[in-house]
Amino acid sequence: MAGDRAAFGQLVARHQASIRALARRLARSASDGDDIAQNAFLTAWRRRSTWRGGSFRGWVCMIAYREFLATRKGPRVEVTDEDHAGADGETGERLDLTRAMAALDESERAAVALCIGAGLSHTEAALVMEAPLGSVKSWVLRGRAKLQKALAAYQPA
């Protein structure tokens, strides 16, 4: 049990940035995203006996996505520019990326956040989103095109 807790602490420390980044992108808010990430890790801890090995990060990404969907069922919180600007002193490139992500459709944003942001494969993202593989590929493609257009200034020549 104590060994479980120590290992869990190490896993949280190792993956906190990627899970928080994913949750922030999904929620379009740093504070809401951190709440989602925290709940995801706590859910992972409670359900650790159901983890069947493989990628811990992928598993927590899936839980975080479910947590995000669960928060959407509650009262909707209007996301403002302040939410976008406030996270860790975002400026310039990061702020523009956050705003460009916020402008995507919800499915595109989730697919892009999972595939390009969290580094999941299309197949893994399809499992997480419980969506057809073809749809996920399409969302990633469209989302990426929109981001590239919005962030053209940061693309290498």
Next chain:
Amino acid sequence: MSDLREPEEPGDDALARMFAAEESAIRDDGFSRRVVAKAHDGIGWRRTAVYGAGMAGFGVAVASIIDLAPHLPAMTGWFDGVSAELREVGQGGFDPMLITVAAVIAGVSFTLVAVFAQER
């Protein structure tokens, strides 16, 4: 989660670099410590207390049925037999202390079951 990765998948372009930069800017400002602390608390004293109170109440209620048996109304049919049995047990003069101990044991047992169940 499989490790399947398709060749055309996104990953190594400017967007991926920007996402990585955004992720690396997220500092562990006590986040991990808070999560681990909550996970440790999450053995769930609050949940355990709620389960425990509920289950202890269940135990007391079960024990009280025996205590209340003499006052149960006479019922007909199949229930009549149950009612009569209970009344007979009640009139047998159960020691209130025995009933209390039985209720406490039932409550504690259910609480332990609840704790182990949520640890799974």
